Amino acid sequence: MSKYIPGQPLTAVVERIEIQKLRQGDNLILGFSIGGGIDQDPGQNPFTNDKTDKGIYVTRISENGPADVAGLREGDKIMQVNGWDMTMVTHDKARKTLTKKNQDVVRLLVTRRSLEEAVKQSMGKKQ
Amino acid sequence: MQAPAAMEAADEVLQVLDVCEAIEETREVIVTTIEEDPIRNSPPVASCGAGTKPSQDDNWGETTTAVTGTSEHSLSQEDVVRITKDLEESVGLDCRRYLGLALAVVLGLLVFLTPLAFLALPHLLWPEKLQSCGTACEGLFISVAFKLLILLLAVWALFFRPPRAGLPRVFVFRALLAVLVLLFVASYWLFYGVRILDSQDENYQGIVQYAVSLVDALLFIHYLAIVLLELRQLQPCFSVCVARSTDGEARHYNLGQLSIQRAALAILERYYCDFPVHNPALLSASKSRAAKHLAGLKVYNVDGEFPEAPAEGPGNNAAAAAGMVQSQSRAMIAATARRRDTSHNELYYEEAEHERRVRKRKSRLVVAVEEAFTHIKRMQEEEQKKAPGDVMDPREAAQAIFPSMARALQKYLRTTKQQHCHSMESIQQHLAFCITNNMTPKAFLECYLTPGPTLQYGRDHWLARKWTLISEASVTSGLKDGSTFALRCLDFGLVVTTKRIPYIQMSEEYIDPKSHKFVLRLQSETSV
Numbered sequence: 001m002s003k004y005i006p007g008q009p010l011t012a013v014v015e016r017i018e019i020q021k022l023r024q025g026d027n028l029i030l031g032f033s034i035g036g037g038i039d040q041d042p043g044q045n046p047f048t049n050d051k052t053d054k055g056i057y058v059t060r061i062s063e064n065g066p067a068d069v070a071g072l073r074e075g076d077k078i079m080q081v082n083g084w085d086m087t088m089v090t091h092d093k094a095r096k097t098l099t100k101k102n103q104d105v106v107r108l109l110v111t112r113r114s115l116e117e118a119v120k121q122s123m124g125k126k127q
Numbered sequence: 128m129q130a131p132a133a134m135e136a137a138d139e140v141l142q143v144l145d146v147c148e149a150i151e152e153t154r155e156v157i158v159t160t161i162e163e164d165p166i167r168n169s170p171p172v173a174s175c176g177a178g179t180k181p182s183q184d185d186n187w188g189e190t191t192t193a194v195t196g197t198s199e200h201s202l203s204q205e206d207v208v209r210i211t212k213d214l215e216e217s218v219g220l221d222c223r224r225y226l227g228l229a230l231a232v233v234l235g236l237l238v239f240l241t242p243l244a245f246l247a248l249p250h251l252l253w254p255e256k257l258q259s260c261g262t263a264c265e266g267l268f269i270s271v272a273f274k275l276l277i278l279l280l281a282v283w284a285l286f287f288r289p290p291r292a293g294l295p296r297v298f299v300f301r302a303l304l305a306v307l308v309l310l311f312v313a314s315y316w317l318f319y320g321v322r323i324l325d326s327q328d329e330n331y332q333g334i335v336q337y338a339v340s341l342v343d344a345l346l347f348i349h350y351l352a353i354v355l356l357e358l359r360q361l362q363p364c365f366s367v368c369v370a371r372s373t374d375g376e377a378r379h380y381n382l383g384q385l386s387i388q389r390a391a392l393a394i395l396e397r398y399y400c401d402f403p404v405h406n407p408a409l410l411s412a413s414k415s416r417a418a419k420h421l422a423g424l425k426v427y428n429v430d431g432e433f434p435e436a437p438a439e440g441p442g443n444n445a446a447a448a449a450g451m452v453q454s455q456s457r458a459m460i461a462a463t464a465r466r467r468d469t470s471h472n473e474l475y476y477e478e479a480e481h482e483r484r485v486r487k488r489k490s491r492l493v494v495a496v497e498e499a500f501t502h503i504k505r506m507q508e509e510e511q512k513k514a515p516g517d518v519m520d521p522r523e524a525a526q527a528i529f530p531s532m533a534r535a536l537q538k539y540l541r542t543t544k545q546q547h548c549h550s551m552e553s554i555q556q557h558l559a560f561c562i563t564n565n566m567t568p569k570a571f572l573e574c575y576l577t578p579g580p581t582l583q584y585g586r587d588h589w590l591a592r593k594w595t596l597i598s599e600a601s602v603t604s605g606l607k608d609g610s611t612f613a614l615r616c617l618d619f620g621l622v623v624t625t626k627r628i629p630y631i632q633m634s635e636e637y638i639d640p641k642s643h644k645f646v647l648r649l650q651s652e653t654s655v
Contacts, residue, residue: 033654041648098655
């Protein structure tokens with residue numbers, strides 16, 4: 001995850017993940033927990049080296065839930081949800097964007113450290 | 128007489144064999160702690176021996192070096208010191224004290240009678256010519272009287288105190304002040320003699336004002352005396368570390384700007400109050416261990432070779448002997464380093480055993496004392512009138528219950544090697560004291576369980592102690608950062624090192640009380 005410089009565009013290697021929401025009684029659940037946000041304390045984030053990163057991170061994945069099945073991993077940083085940016089949002093806004101009642105499917109763009117390294121390795125191999 | 132080569136060989140011998148005093152360029156002077164003597168009420172202003180002492184010291188120091196260096200039958204440093212002390216004692220010390228007292232009395236009388244003389248002499252010598260004293264002039268009489276009274280009280284408060292000690296050199300500030308006062312009064316008398324007595328001045332008011340100015344100036348000199356003698360050393364400037372040479376007991380004190388002899392006096396007074404009493408019986412164990420280390424080895428010369436023997440001169444044998452001794456000591460050091468020493472084992476088990484024994488004796492003692500204290504009860508006032516039977520005063524009560532705890536106490540004191548510090552009489556006295564003041568058995572035992580400061584013990588522990596101040600710098604010079612000196616008494620010594628308290632640079636930072644603001648650290652985790 002590259003450090004965000006205000007005013008500069010942020011580049012990252014992302015993976016597309018499509019999660020089908022599961023209906024449990026009256027709720028549609030995705031099967032993971034999020035942490036972070038611009039109103040939260042970024043120093044407590046165990047998933048990143050940059051302790052000023054205020055993005056939304058996946059903190060827990062319930063086993064065999066929709067997110068686990070779709071390939072989401074713990075520690076992933078969510079960059080976009082259904083086209084809505086998730087890098088500069090409050091915690092509550094992120095929750096609301098993910099749990100819109102009229103949507104069955106959420107399409108996430110997530111990034112993780114291993115993605116960047118995989119790209120670098122493949123680029124190195126090509127050369 | 129021996130040749131120069133022999134002198135060098137003799138010096139070499141000195142290096143190998145331990146000489147008791149290594150410092151040869153020190154000035155040794157004597158500090159005597161004396162008891163409170165109510166008769167002597169005056170300060171030691173000057174010493175008669177001050178002028179002669181430095182030269183006496185210098186000669187004596189050179190003689191001492193030669194004595195220890197060249198002769199075989201050499202006196203140890205302590206013997207020489209003792210001889211010199213006896214000489215000085217018989218002549219110097221009393222003379223100094225009485226002379227100081229006499230000088231102080233003379234100066235005091237001079238100071239107090241001078242203004243009165245200034246006022247009285249015109250009336251005695253030329254009463255007809257003198258103008259009569261008007262109102263303002265008589266007002267000045269009152270002023271002179273009260274200022275003299277204040278001066279009298281102030282001098283009594285500052286100077287008329289029993290001397291705490293006899294210091295080796297003259298107290299520099301006091302001498303300076305005495306000289307200043309003398310010069311001042313002499314110059315006033317000179318002026319008075321020339322301008323007033325000779326010309327027989329009629330203006331009496333001017334004379335009275337002159338006397339008033341003298342008294343004012345004397346009060347200011349007294350103020351100077353307070354500042355120099357009392358106030359200057361109050362602010363702490365140095366931190367001194369005082370360590371006892373025999374058992375390493377150390378304390379740290381804060382002192383102000385003092386000369387070395389005054390600092391030594393302050394340290395000694397605090398020594399008597401703070402340091403636990405010096406107990407030579409506790410040091411015998413380490414001495415016996417040290418003796419055992421050296422006693423185990425003996426050096427035999429198998430080949431009969433003399434290393435590095437110079438072939439010429441009468442100093443041949445001495446040099447060869449010196450070389451032999453050097454190689455012998457080196458061989459011993461190497462051998463002790465190599466052999467497997469189990470003395471640490473012995474020490475460990477011995478100390479554990481001793482501690483166990485002390486604790487057992489202590490528990491027996493505590494039980495015996497508690498039981499003894501239950502045998503007596505304080506009688507109330509009403510009971511005293513009713514039953515005058517077998518009534519005892521504290522001393523008799525102490526004597527009655529002492530035998531039941533005597534054995535346990537004696538055994539405990541023997542185990543902790545304190546038996547020479549407490550006599551039977553002192554223990555009974557202490558017991559009577561505790562009974563009178565309603566103290567518990569634990570309170571009675573406290574002074575036997577832990578060694579207290581020296582003053583607590585019987586007078587023979589601290590009475591008439593002679594201390595010697597050993598210093599490389601002059602003892603009237605001030606304390607400096609890193610200066611060291613030693614105070615020695617017959618059994619042990621105190622080594623003193625000084626460090627200056629650092630200069631502190633402080634800056635300020637203003638904090639607006641409204642600037643204290645806080646936020647919550649949120650870390651929520653929501654499941655979606």
